[in-house]
Amino acid sequence: MIMGKSRARKFKPPSFSPTVAAKKQPDRSGDTEDAKNVDAEELLQNLQSPSAEVREFACASISTLVQQKQVIPSFLQRDAVRCLGPLLLDKCLSVRETAAGALRNLSTCGGYDVCDDMVTRDIMTPLVALLKECTTGLDANMEPTIKTKDLSKKCVEDIAIQAINVLWNVCESSSTALTIFNKENCLEIVLQCLSKFPNNMELAISAAYCLQTVTEDNPELLASFDANSLKTLESVLLSPAGNMEMRHLQTLVAGAVWNLKEKIPSSSQADSINAILRILAEVLSVDSGVFIAEMKETETQHLSAFAAEAETEEAAAILEEATLNEENGMIDGAIKEKKPNDISDFIPPANEEVRQVSALLVAQRTALEMIVNMCCSEDPSDDEWEAMSSSDESEMCIENSVTNSGGQLLTPLCLSDEVHSALLNHTIPKKVFEKTAFPSSSAVEICKQASAWKPLIAKMYTVQLRALTCLHNILSMLDIEDLGGAPALQELALHLSGVVFTQSDIPKKDDFLEAASSAVRALLQTMASKGIPQCMTPEQIISLGEACAQSSNTSARVNAVSIIGITGSVLAKAESTVDILKSIGNFLLGVATNDSSLVVSGAALDAIFDVYADGEVAEKAAVEIKLLQNLKKIQPLFKTKIRKEGKEKYSMDQLCVLDNVRTNLRRFIPYLENVEKKFKP
Known part of the structure; x- marks a missing residue:
């Protein structure tokens, strides 16, 4: 592997955007090139502020700004990576999280070249140090130390989510980052984050994406996998798939196990490949149109329940207030009408139903990508x-x-007997054929009706595109x-x-x-x-x-x-x-x-x-x-x-x-x- 050379994948997994928000947004009214440069200069200077609140605000503002690709060069020219890197180990934990969030967005929105530049500017040193500290804090049984006594488990995991995504992005793009990953034994960090899936699915899924990336074409890392490492992966694969996020996680881990198949004893190869294809088949068996209708109905029921609860609480509050006012002689024997709050005030901040549908669609896309890679030569033609x-x-x-x-x-093209048998045993060709159809018109119509659901339409069409590509390979094989x-x-x-x-x-x-x-x-x-x-x-x-x-x-x-x-x-x-x-x-x-x-x-x-x-x-x-x-x-x-x-x-x-x-x-x-x-x- 050539040091510093970008590593290209046929399909890149989806990026995640952190929900780090500044307390107030910078004024974008003068959005000219000069204004961008001034913003970058001022924000990077604020990273050195003695005030933790100012540092956090600067990190959060940078995190927002770098989502605009045209702004990224102005930050890179001012060495933003070396300015943000030390803040990963800032004494203030909220600064650590927002700094990691800014680097996450920079690496996600900047692409391969920016990630490679981040590695050149030594982002890996503070990043690995941060992750090692996080894994210590992730141990729920540890005794609090001076450094971690104010470090709640939730806070540590939030920081780890951001940092793992940065690690995933740079390892995806740079073989130098991958070499450092191997040398610093970051595998243990990723596996520990993955093991948190029963309680923190977001952290586990981020770790699974990272694991799938670093296990691809990385023989040095394969030697680091031992029985305990494989047992961690097995525990994920064998856990009940209670929801679609769990199916998504299992699909990603199945991809990592596929990359690790050389580590699996020959006597167990057929069983392992069969288990992988079983997971992919189960994911592809779900009718996304039907599932979207079910989730939309569930959301409607939840909203109705929230509305009913809100009206009850509102009425009780009004009655209590009216009683007090009447006792104090403040009203004329009648309860004045009070305008009810908007129902959106009672909607949970995270839409669980949308999240589950999104997890299904991404899992189906990932499953199809895996089948494409199973059914292609070792050295594809790169389009x-x-x-x-x-x-x-x-x-x-x-x-x-x-x-x-x-x-x-x-x-x-050629298929091993084990893969060939597993593909047919789990009727993978039939499931791929079914996914090549256009998305359900009723499901598309449902998603058009609400802004939170609209992004799912693009995901449905992406599943169709992947299925068409997958069909090409299956027909050739x-x-x-x-x-x-x-x-x-x-x-x-x-x-x-x-x-x-x-x-x-x-x-x-x-x-x-x-x-x-x-x-x-x-x-x-x-x-x-x-x-x-x-x-x-x-x-x-x-x-x-x-x-x-x-x-x-x-x-x-x-x-x-x-x-x-x-x-x-x-x-x-x-x-x-x-x-x-x-x-x-x-x-x-x-x-x-x-x-x-x-x-x-x-x-x-x-x-x-x-x-x-x-x-x-x-x-x-x-x-x-x-x-x-x-x-x-x-x-x-x-x-x-x-x-x-x-x-x-x-x-x-x-x-x-x-x-x-x-x-x-x-x-x-x-x-x-x-x-x-x-x-x-």
């Missing part, structure tokens, strides 16, 4: 050109191992018999048609287009390779391709030309398809000529080779759209762009495929020249 050239390889690529499948070359055979695939094709085409207009969001087109591509490729009739019409496929071609997402555009290529290859073997093959050819030529990315242009050319390489119907269509003349125009431009842009913009794997396409284009043109002669009158 590169997934569809590689299907024709002869050039000299440059001769040593690269590729596998031809239905006109495409995909990264080889499993045999059609495992998926239910040809009828099940045709049913799935109809379902995906509904997802993509039943809207009044095809959704234009890049993330949806990427996920949906990825799933459609995998399905059509599988069906084509087995000769299963497709249920989507060519017109539907072209409309999806056109929508994806307008996307700013490179992967969605690659998926588009791949889908068109697969469909064209099938149609080229049928009769009376010249007109649709002409439409497909014109679409692919347009992409090959105009797309800004060589990766997408290369994928379009590769699809052209597959569609028009064989068959009289395809050859006739090629002649009618003047494919030869168009490719002769594209050839020198494509070659020049590879030479000028290749090494600067593209990876070696991508360059290998592009070189392959260039070579095949050179060979394909003579073939088309012979086709032209064949059809020449």
Whole structure:
């Protein structure tokens, strides 16, 4: 592992924002760059104040301000990290908490680069020291010392929540932080925080996120896990899932156990993997639409109870006041009407029902992410050109191992017997299919009605996107018999048609287009390779391709030309398809000529080779759209762009495929020249 190099994950877990609030907010009326700089300068100076109240207010204000990304540079330029770091060990506990909250928001909102900079500025030294002090205070059986006599358990845990989130963020982004984590034996700290799940779920979930992060690709840490460590994880997994927050916690811990599978004895591997998949299956089995309706009904009942209690207490108070006033001769024998308080005054500060729904949706997303990672190669392509050239390889690529499948070359994927069996035993493919549907319209409508519920809508759509991505991997991994055979695939094709085409207009969001087109591509490729009739019409496929071609997402555009290529290859073997093959050819030529990315242009050319390489119907269509003349125009431009842009913009794997396409284009043109002669009158 390279020191200081950022560690990228396919899916990053959600960030948490601390609820640290300043006693009053700074004046934002002059929100110019100069005002921001003045704010930063003044607040950082106040961190040195002898007054604990001033230091706390400054920390809380910084915590609020850095949630605006444009403000972060003004704080970093003034060395905010080194100013805040010492306050993690401030003699005032509330200052410690707000300082940790400010660093938490800075690391969450700043992203990888800011986290790496925080580590460079030595945030780990005070952070680790703070966490070690917190774990001492977390021991409920300890005798109070001079330092901790005023340190309530609740206060310690509040500080620990903020600090653990900072630790999680920096370890997520920086391998240097991860090295320090290993060296300082921070694993014990995280496990102790995790063990508090019966009484402090927020702390335990934060620790579980951190644990899942630090156990990924970290062999040095794996050696630190002993029987007691594994027992702590086991206690979480085996505890009753009384609510959705517990299911969320168990899902995260299952992810950490998956990362630790090398530590599990081979004799227990199957049981452990089966236990992990059981937890994921249980989470995915919950119908979020039904659960949202149940929670909303529960909330309504609670609000009614609060309202009734409030009215009772209010009436009693008024009666008591009236009685006293009457005795004192202050009223004329009548109780004056008093305006009741607004019902919102009686709503608990934390909405338990919203929290439970959110926990379910995040747990389902996490479960799907785990299945994606289980069903992918050890070295994923990082959203590169997934569809590689299907024709002869050039000299440059001769040593690269590729596998031809239905006109495409995909990264080889494999599943262990234990994972394969567990996926099928717990009907994971079926559960993933179900989650690819659009969120329940009634659930969406419920969430639209209240501001506290509205953020859940985005979470529901994120679950759908993850499920579509997961479906792509499952289709690439499993045999059609495992998926239910040809009828099940045709049913799935109809379902995906509904997802993509039943809207009044095809959704234009890049993330949806990427996920949906990825799933459609995998399905059509599988069906084509087995000769299963497709249920989507060519017109539907072209409309999806056109929508994806307008996307700013490179992967969605690659998926588009791949889908068109697969469909064209099938149609080229049928009769009376010249007109649709002409439409497909014109679409692919347009992409090959105009797309800004060589990766997408290369994928379009590769699809052209597959569609028009064989068959009289395809050859006739090629002649009618003047494919030869168009490719002769594209050839020198494509070659020049590879030479000028290749090494600067593209990876070696991508360059290998592009070189392959260039070579095949050179060979394909003579073939088309012979086709032209064949059809020449």
